[in-house]
Amino acid sequence: MLAPTTAIATARGENVNIENLNQQPKIAQIHSCQELFDQAPAGYLITDQAGLVQEANQVAAHLFGVANGQLLGKSLAAFVAAESLDQFLLMLAQSQQDSAEQSAEICFVTPQGDLLHTILSINAVFDLTGQVAGLRWLIQDISDRKQTETQLQQQVEQGKWLGAIARRIRQSLNPQEILDATATATKSFFQADRVLISRARPNGDWVNVTEALESGWTSVLGFAVEKEWVTERLDVYQQKGAYTIHNIEQASLSPRSLELLHHYQIQALLSIPIIQDEQVLAFLSVHQCRSPRNWQMSEIDALQQLADHLATALHQSELYQQIQRLNADLEKEVQRRTIEVQRAVAFESMLKRITDKVRDSLDESQILETAVRELTLVLGLSGCNAALYDLDQGTSTIHYEYIDSIPAYQGRVAQMNHFPEIYSQLRQGYYFQFCSLSPNPVRGQVAMLACPIFVDSESSQGVEQVVLGDLWLINHKDYVFSEFEIRLVRQVANQCAIAIRQARLYQAAQVQVRELERLNRLKDEFLSTVSHELRTPISNVKMAIHMLRTATTEEKRQRYLEILDAESTREAELINDLLDLQRLEDACYPITFEVIRLQDWLPGITEPFHARTTVHDQILDVSYPSNLLPMVADPVVLRRILAELLNNACKYTVPAGEIYLKVSQESNLGLNLNSITVFTLRNRANIPHSELPHIFEKFYRVPNADPWKRGGTGLGLALVQKLVEQSGGTIKAESTDGWTSFTVRLPTQIQTEI
Structure with missing residues (x-):
């Protein structure tokens, strides 16, 4: 084993004389070599033959991300990435046999887990005996260059992929085919577990319309995406254009959002909006289900470019679909117009026939x-x-x-x-x-x-x-x-309305013709009746005057004077009836109201009729309670009403027939009056129902109702009706089961304004 200083010197390629090591100039030179070794711009390592680090400069320690000195005693092979380990071991073995320098691209993994891409050079250091004393390693960091190469390679691959998918999706004008092809290609390129495309429903919710799924994961095709999920992330889409989650457990998500992602089995998410004319058409989402994933900017850019291509393809598809719809609509419109014309012809024909x-x-x-x-x-x-x-x-x-x-x-x-x-x-x-x-x-x-x-x-x-x-x-x-x-x-209803109106006008005209004929007949009858009624008293007057002139006794003269008086009175009454009726119709008949005690007043009215009914073998019964309230009325008018009704009853009641006059009073709060006085006159006589509506008409006389030929002008009941109405009351006539009744209702008190 070489001493460190010797190893350092040997590593610099110097010939070291051991005997001269103690000489000062050489020591200064060695210190200078150590300084150069430590401050070299590249990383330098000295290892033994097994690759254990004996020396490392500061650059090498920095590259491996450790403090200076922490590499000593460590095996360099322990830092080699798996994909470079075989190459590293080959270099280490060859360095034992060949002194020539070897170089190769070797990838290391730092203790922090970062990749370190290098050009690693190695050559052996021999001692004086020619034996390998150690290994010298030169480490040049090429991570930036490698990253650039990787990025360029990724860009090339992305360009190829985008070009291929763009050509593929533009070959189809079917929106669903475009979406399916996009999802499948995206899943393959990103090696993702799931790719979804979501589109909006008319109600604002979003639904997953397309899915490319790796086996083993749950399908969510057709599932609705909650509107709130999209709404909460619109700001992110508008600001960044993409929404990314690298790890759902580390992202700041609401409990509801986290629950939704767990339901979808999502660990990492990348989502891009597909926008056309500032309107979001859909969302393209990439799901990583098996583990979290750090989405790279290149991946986001690639997905964004794909979204732009997809937006264009969808827009073209929509334009094509619009053209197809327009053509179909045009064809339908032509067919509809043809049918309408045919129907119009048939309609006019049917309408004309009907x-x-x-x-x-x-x-x-x-x-x-x-x-x-x-x-x-x-x-x-x-x-x-x-x-x-x-x-x-x-x-x-x-x-x-x-x-x-x-x-x-x-x-x-x-x-x-x-x-x-x-x-x-x-x-x-x-x-x-x-x-x-x-x-x-x-x-x-x-x-x-x-x-x-x-x-x-x-x-x-x-x-x-x-x-x-x-x-x-x-x-x-x-x-x-x-x-x-x-x-x-x-149209038929309109024609029916016109025809019905014409029919009713015709019927009304026919009714008017019949009414005019009836009135003309009544006029003739009236003229005949009036002329007869007027002539009869005049004839009797003339006869009485003539007989009066020739009378020889006082008794005869007195009798003729009585006839003369009665007939003149009859003539005057007839004329007065006509005049009174005319004044009533003109609403200028004078009425004077007085307080009448009916208990005292009625006997004077009914007494003459008791005598008359006795002569004709008729029965007259007058009844009224003793507690009748005083009545406010015109006594002349009231007398005339009752006298005319009693006279009419006596005239048309058969011999031995009954005549009943009943007076009563009843409350009538509905009319805001204290009470109503009711006069009911019933007699044994029959009036056909068809004639009842006409009995109050002027000059009208019920046919065949006067077998005794007692005469009359037909003005009495018309005059009674007008007098009753003028007094603020009502009169009603009924005839049933051989009895005829007239009911007169008059206010007991006349209401005055306060």
Whole structure:
């Protein structure tokens, strides 16, 4: 074994004379060699033949990342990386046999675990006897150059990979094929355990649409990515363009995020957004599942470039898909237009046929029967019906129906307020189709189209819609009425409305013609009656005057004077009735209200009629309670009302027939009055129901109701009705089971404003 100084000198290639070692110049030279050895720019080591370090300069210690002196006694082979160990051992063996210098690239691993790439040179140091005294090692650090070479190599490989995948994904215009090819190539290049591509749903969530997976790991294809996960990392994407996790256990993650990554079996993550026109189309994510992974900038750059290529490919695919859709839409539009033209021709033909049939009639029933039949047959429906509205009663009644395969509903009456969601729309002129959620107990579950039949009507507020009824079309539950069918039904409904209005106008005109004929007949009868009634008293007056002139006795003269007085009074009353009726119609009849005690006042009214009924063998019964409240009324008017009703009853009651007059009072808080006084007059007489609506008309007389020919002008009941209304009351007539009754209701007290 050489002494250190000798070894150092020998390592410098000097010839050392041992005998001269104690000479001072040589010692100074040795110290100078030691200083050069320590301060050399490269690493120098002196080892024995087995490779144990005996000397190491400061550069060598620095390269290995240890303090100066810590290398001494260590085996240099222990620092050699596994991939360089065979080469190192070969150099060590050859150095024992050959003095020539050997060099090779050797990779060391520092105690800190870092790789040290070097050019390692070795040559043997021989002693004076020619034996190998030690080994001299020169270490040149080429880590930077190696890293540069590695980076260049990676860039070349990345360039080749990116070029290949770019060509591959651009060969396809199918988005899913592009995504699948990208995921597969990325997994292969990165030697990753999983590669995912996630895209957004319309609701904002993200879903894994493509996956390339190494066997042994759980597939997450089709899984939804929580929107919150993406939202929390948008800032990272916007600032850095990539989101990286080297080790999930060392990253600052929320418990929820950590749970999600564990669920995905992820140890390390690299994710890049795929952006087109500042919009995120998707996310490309690389997962390392078996262990953490330090993502290199070159890997991030490669994935970013791939994302750019993918964005371009997806954009081109989208443009192609848009063109394909536009072409398909254009073709569909041409087909649709062709069908529309054909349908329009068929529509006009069907509408003209139905319209002609509907307008051929002025009979409302025939119009609607034709409409529902033609719609059912033309459209192939299960059935169709037409209903008419009674807006005052709030009802809809199905009057006309044509059915093919459903139960009949004709005659069914629906209360509109029971189905407000339907009839509120129909009454506003809206049509709609629907299918009931719960099956109808008779028809089951069917699809229906409801369309209103309405006409425009002028009013003080302008033109408004008046709904006459509706059309209902019924078909099986899965049927959807097309726009063409809806348009046809609406047109038919409009034609029905026009035809119904014309039919009703015609019917109204016919009613007016009949009414005019009736009025003309009444006029003739009135003129005949009035002329007769007016002439009869005048004739009797003339006859009485003539007889008065020729009378020879005082008794005869007195009798003729009585006739003269009665007939003149009768004539005056007839004329007064006509005048009073005219004044009542003009609302200028004078009425003076007074307090009347009915208990004291009524006997004076009914007494003359007791005598009259006795003469005609009739029975008159007048009843009223003794506690009647005083009544505020015009006594003249009230007398005339009761007298006319009693006179009318006496005139038309058969002999031995009963006449009842009953007076009562009842409260009527609904009208805000203290009470109502009710006069009810019943007598044995019969008025046909068809004649009751006319008995209060002027000059009207019930046919065949005066077998005793007692006469009359037909003004009495008309005058009574006007007097009752003028007094603030009502009168009602009824006739049933051989009895006729008149009920007069008058306020007991007249309400005054406070």
